[in-house]
Amino acid sequence: MTEPISWTGRMIAADDEFNGAPVLYRCVELEGGHGPVAEAALTATALGVVTPLIDGRPATDELLTPGWTSYEWRLRYREWDVTALLGDRFELALALGNGWRRGKLSWLGARNVYGDQLAGFAQLRIRFADGHEQLVVTDETWQAHAGDVLANDLYDGEHIDARLRDSEAATAAVHAVAFDVTQLEPFEAPPVRPLLEVKPERIWTSPSGRTLVDFGQNLVGWVRCVVRGPRGETITIRHAEVLEHDELGTRPLRTAEATDRFTLSGGDDVFEPTLTFHGFRYAEVDGWPGGAEAIGEGALTAVVIGSDIPASGSFASSDPLLNRLHANVVWGMRGNFLSVPTDCPQRDERLGWTGDIAVFAPTAAFLGDVSGFLGDWLRDLDLEQQNADGVVPFVVPDVLKHVVSGSEFPPQDSTAIWGDAAAWVPWALWRAYGDRTALARQYPAMARHARRVGTLLAPDGAWDSGFQFGDWLDPDAPPDRPADAKADTAVVATACAYRTARMLADAAAVLDLADDAAEFEALAARIRSGFRVRYVSAAGGRVHSDAPTVYVLAIVFGLLDESEQMAAGTRLAELVAASGFHISTGFAGTPFITDALSETGQLETAYRLLLQRECPSWLYPVTMGATTIWERWDSMLPDGAINPGEMTSFNHYALGAVADWLHRVVAGIAPLEPGYRVIRFAPRPGGGIEWAAASHRSPFGLVAVRWELRDGTLSVEASVPAGAAGVLDLPGRASVSLAPGEHRFEVPFGAGA
Structure with a gap:
């Protein structure tokens, strides 16, 4: 049903919340005399999360609806075709859970951040063969009953008691909850749903006598449990990403319990904790009937969940470790793109950190069609920013404003990279998809951020004041002081401010906003001048603080003159060599360092850095068995111990932004014009790699490239979709x-070619 929805239902809540998981329901009888049902559409949302049920069965496989948005201003709803599910008489129900609204949020353990009451909202519109319509809506005539859930929390897990499934459920009345229906919006993002299933690779007993399960892949979701055992006994499943000293490594979870409990009915039970999710590779199982030896095939299955983003990109090469690195990037994105682009999916955080997606957006837009997912998230960024005097918060949705005091965390103000997500993310989407309407929709937020940054600059254009994350997680920084980087924070901030101003000038030009284009051209010129006067030495093009990251940003963001660019690349290569070709950059520099090297004639240095296997490097985690991207280069130490810092995640996608360079430079696919209307095929072989290939499903169709080096000959195959054009750019050739x-x-390729 495509016509606009007229809201007549009420948001309703149960008088008894039944352990935070009430089921709201009513019996429905089809109106007679109108022929068969031609069409039935169910629309639902919740203050909390909701699973719609018809006769006790889920009406959809979608999970955690309506997801997490900035609830202060908008709440999404979903609509499903339920025509095939309706009988002449049926029960329509809404099973509620705490979700993000009322469960724990942030490392401070805050609860009830957005309200202390769960409520559901639904409208079922039934159209009969003769055109008659029957409308069923949530109102005070509904009732509530207890389900089989005793506890549910996104961080801590879920307790399901199967005995409640075959007992008389307690019931309660419902009441209406004040709610402004103008806040309701349809989903733009794809829904969260089960994506795939993973079987255990190994089940064994640990030195302490615990039953451990290895699913072989760090993933996000839960364990489905199929079991039969004595009534009233409880199975406990704890989750973690790694083992430490041959036991479950739970310390990185901090306060998140990440534990599910299943109480048996005495018959054949199937448990799926759909009101929570965990980031894990390993599970510890306690209380299994008959012990570990009784866990048969099919008894435990890891169900991978996430926002259902269509895959659009691939990469492969002759180097198995590089291929595993790329697979880790894909898995990291899959696990963290769950309703919002989170930093990590396992510990007591799981927040939409803006800095992470600011640098990862180009990679994401190659690997999947994230136009809807990130477009929807940018709606919340815009709303948060509008209601914070133009400040882009550190996380979106901004839960921190509700739970953090100034003594616990720096006050939120405009910051480089994190705040720059307002500009960098929509610009990455414009480059990938060429959607002018989407760019125009986000342009006010882009401009608002750039203008606010402009007010924070020194008179000469440098950004040298206020809190900055800087080159966050520089590997040379102490584990407990991740902001103590080698790169001067003002250099980083000023460089990022210039990049943002340049993007705004370009975006304004695309949107035919001549006055704005001139304004941001002038702002960019002012910042560039300030950067050069303050931070670039007159002799030799040295950049202040002489750290790899400052050269990286100066080169890639265009802050140096042509005569200085190559000198900066040479200095950067010297610093990389001095580090033993190990990573010595943090959040600011790492996403761009291979580009800075390859753009200044230091391609082989870039490859040596990329292919380094010792810590810190991209491949060190791969050699340690990583199946996702780590937060720290040494999240696990060479001896198998977990990094002692309090902030240690084994699934953080941000440092996987190097995959963008794999796609554009190693394989050789990049949009020369937005949306891949014109495609640049520019592979740059090196590092002993014998072949590489990549593909991307662009708005015009499939783009693909494959190259191979054999006996001094470079063979390149390129595929250009209909409606697009390509340019082949090979080293040393027109x-x-x-x-x-x-x-x-x-x-011919190589020496003497």
């Missing part, structure tokens, strides 16, 4: 225009 279709080239 560019070649490519029409739609399949192309193959062979050229």
Whole structure:
């Protein structure tokens, strides 16, 4: 049903919340005399999370609806076609849970952040063959009953008691809850749902006698449990990403219990804790009937969940470790793109940190169609910013404003990289998809951020005041002081401010906003001048603080003159060599360092850095068995001990932003014009890699490239979709225009070519 929805239902809550998981219900009888049902659409949302049920069965496989948005201003709803599920008489129900609204949020353990009452809202519109419509809505005539859930929390887990399934459920009345229906919005993002299932690779007994299960992959979701045992006994499943000293490594979870409990009915039970999720590879199982030896095939299955983002990109090469690194990036994105782009999916945090997605957005837009997912999240960024005097918060939705005092965390104000997500993310989406309407929708937030930053600059254009994360998680910083980086924070901030101002000038030009384009051109020029006067030495192009990150940003963001660019690249290569070709950059520098090297003639240095296997490096975690991207280069130490810092995650996608360079430079696919209307095929072989390939499903269709080096000959195959054009750019050769279709080239490559 496509016509606009007229809201007539009420938001209702149970008089008894039944352990935080009430089921709201009413019996429905189809109105007679109108022929068969032609169409039935169910619309639902909740203050909390909701699973719609028809005759006790889920009406959809979607999970944790309506997800997490800035609830102060908007609440999403979903609509499902339920025509095939309706009988002449049926029970319509809404099973509620705490979700983000009322469960624990942040490392401070805050609860009831957005309210202390769970409520559901639904409208079922039934259209019959003769055109008659029957409307069923939530109102005070509904009732509530207890379900089988005794506790539910996103961080701590879920307790399901199967005995309640075959007993008479306690019931309660319901009451209406004040709610402004103008806050209701349809989903733009794809829903959360089960994505795939993973079987255990190993089940064994630990040195302490615990039953451990290895699913072989760090993932996000839960364990489905199929079991039969004595009535009233409880199975406990704890989750963690790693083992430490051959036992479950739970310390990185901090206060998150990440534990599910299943109480048996005495018959055949199936448990799925759909009101929570965990980040884990390993599970510890306690209380299994008959012990570990009785856990049969199919008894335990890891169900992977996440926002259902269509995959659009691939990468492969002749280097198995590089391929595993790329797979880790994909898994990290899958696990953290769950309703919002979170920093991590396992500990007592799981927040939409803006800095992480600011640097990762180009990678995300290659790997999946994230236009809806990130477009929807940007709606919340815009709303939070509008209601905070133009400040882009550290996290979106901004839970921190509700739970953190100034003594516990720096006051939120405009910051480089984190605040720059307002500009960098929509610009990455524009480059990937070429959607002018989407860019125009986000432009006010982009401009609002850039203008606020402009007010924070010194008279000469440098950004040298206020709190900055800077080159966060510099590997040389102490574990307990992640902001203590080698790169001067003012250099980092000023460079990022310039990049943002440049993006705004370009975005304004795209949108035909001539006055704004001139304004931001002038702002960019002012910042660049300030950067150069303050931080670039007149002799040799040295950049203040002489750390790798400051050269990286100066090169990639265009803050140096042509004569200085190569000198900066040479200095950067010297610093990389001095570090033993190990990573020595943090959040600010790492996403761009390979680009800075390859753009200044230091391609082999970039490859040596990329392919380094010792810590800190991208491949060190791979050699340690990582199946996702780590938060710290040494989240696990070489001896198998977990990093002693309080902030240690084994699933953080941000440092996987290097995959963007794998796609554009190693394989050689990049949009030369937004939306891949014109495609640049520019592979840059190196590092001993014999072949590489990548593909991307662009708005015009599939783009693909594959190259191979054999006996001094470089063979390149390129595929250009209909409606697009390509340009082949090979080292030392004139560019070649490519029409739609399949192309193959062979050229001499290597010494003397």
